[in-house]
Amino acid sequence: MSALIRLAWRYLWAQPLTATLNLLLLSLGLAAISFVLLVSEQIEAGVRRDLAGIDLVVGAKGSPMQIMLSGVFHLDVPTGNIPLSTLKTLRAQPLVARAVPLSLGDSLRGFRIVGTEVSYLDLYGASLAQGQLWQAPLQAVLGAEVAQRTGLALGAEFAGSHGLGEQGDAHEGDAYTVTGILKPTGTVIDRLVLTDLASVWQLHEAHHGSAADAAPEDEAEEIARREITLILLSYRSPLAAISLPRWVNAQAGLQASAPALETARLLRLVGTGTDVMRGFAVVLLLAAGLSVWVALLNAVRARQADLAMMRMLGAPPWRVAALVGLEAAILAALACVIGLALGHGLCAVLGQLLADRQSLRLTGAWFSLWELSLPLVAASLALLASAWPAWRAYRLDVSDLLQAPR
Structure with missing residues (x-):
């Protein structure tokens, strides 16, 4: 399995510009979601703390x-x-x-x-x-x-x-x-x-x-x-x-x-901005998923000879398909790490800017339980993007490739 992962890694970076673009899109989408979660939760928690006992x-x-x-x-x-x-x-x-x-x-x-x-x-x-x-x-x-x-x-x-x-x-x-x-x-x-x-x-x-x-x-x-x-x-x-x-x-x-009523109005105004950010993140993730799908599909077509050689050397069809899926999984794992780091980093920067203005307290050290779903989002997106290219690799007919004119 480790050999398959190493091969998937090399295949992923065989086209560095395409891989970097896909990684950037996925990372930015996940970072935007993480940033929105961190800021909105900290604002709501801060509001609840500061309203303690004030009716x-x-x-x-x-x-x-x-x-x-x-x-x-x-x-x-x-x-x-x-x-x-x-x-x-x-x-x-x-x-x-x-x-x-x-x-x-x-x-x-x-x-x-x-x-x-x-x-x-x-x-x-x-x-x-x-x-x-x-x-x-x-x-x-x-x-x-x-x-x-x-x-x-x-x-x-x-x-x-x-x-x-x-x-x-x-x-x-x-x-x-x-x-x-x-x-x-x-x-x-x-x-x-x-x-x-x-x-x-x-x-x-x-x-x-x-x-x-x-x-x-x-x-x-x-x-x-x-x-x-x-x-x-x-x-x-x-x-x-x-x-x-x-x-x-x-x-x-x-x-x-009445603070309860006024803060509800205030949070609705803040919620409008977070909804826009979430929408922007979803668009980035969809664009990243489409880009990964196109890149993997083209990669399967370009590597037909390599995949056929693997089949001739005894690799079962599922192993060839898993190679394509592993490329997407590695990309998703990297994007998840980078996206979470970016989200927390941006929150820390915003918190420092607000601290300089004696305003709301935000920290990059805050962790939201909803962030646990981000690896699942990244994995699901990678699975969907790689499903059709992996199926194409699985259905690869070695005899047709060997008979094809060179």
């Missing part, structure tokens, strides 16, 4: 999609601010199990600085790897990816930049102190800098020249004056999903965004 996002009037993207995935700018008193009102609602406030606006080298409460960490099961949580204004806790990419350690100081870009005006007068670093969670919190709400208020009052040194005010006056950006809600019962968004939208200046 509703409340923000200023505007696009629900924008509110969801800015409040859950931190990929967009928020629609505006809402009164801090809204938080107290929502926490008093019997249908609300948990309400977590967020104050946004600044960033550190492109990583968003989020003013919030400790309960935000509970949404993602985040815990400290080093240090402690913030105890006072202008103390910050870094997500695992932020700490890794910025190189900041415990006790380091940094100034936030206004806005989400790295070109925003820096708050040079007031620097944050790193008091803690979180363990990696694989969620959006890895890409965030967390602090308390008072830090955000203090910085922006100073930035806008507000009366930061004014006389102390009582709690009611402070709540009436303060603003936050978003509130993440968790429902106490399924009934809240029906009544609470309607109630929020009826309030002046408030907009409710």
Whole structure:
């Protein structure tokens, strides 16, 4: 059998340009399928992780999609601010199990600085790897990816930049102190800098020249004056999903965004692109199958004398047919290895590009169970492409070839 495989290998590369073209088409088709599987599964898994425990996002009037993207995935700018008193009102609602406030606006080298409460960490099961949580204004806790990419350690100081870009005006007068670093969670919190709400208020009052040194005010006056950006809600019962968004939208200046609905819309948009990629991959595979079929058919015709000699030396018909099938099988095996390597490599490159933009996390190390079907797809395509040429080789009449005029 090993001799037959070696002979099939030599026959395959007897026409290197044709073999390379067929290998390229098969590899690109399999790589496209692998890439689509890896990206779509990682996006869906990331969405599920980042939505953990968040049933509703409340923000200023505007696009629900924008509110969801800015409040859950931190990929967009928020629609505006809402009164801090809204938080107290929502926490008093019997249908609300948990309400977590967020104050946004600044960033550190492109990583968003989020003013919030400790309960935000509970949404993602985040815990400290080093240090402690913030105890006072202008103390910050870094997500695992932020700490890794910025190189900041415990006790380091940094100034936030206004806005989400790295070109925003820096708050040079007031620097944050790193008091803690979180363990990696694989969620959006890895890409965030967390602090308390008072830090955000203090910085922006100073930035806008507000009366930061004014006389102390009582709690009611402070709540009436303060603003936050978003509130993440968790429902106490399924009934809240029906009544609470309607109630929020009826309030002046408030907009409710249901992450489950908005992410379903988002994934449908992403699904359109993946469907196009899958269609492109199928076209490539069909073209590769047709090309392999033509190449093998021509090879059988060109090697009739060689195949007849094998028959005369005692090779049974099935062995001659198996030689043709082995050529296609070797080609499919090579294409499968190259295609999977290309798919994972492209996913790793895309993941690095997204990481540089503090966006979704993708990795080439992800493995999809559906990828186990790719060798079967490649083998099936090789079998179909080689079936007719192998049958022609099997039916080869040695006596006719010997009697044919030279």
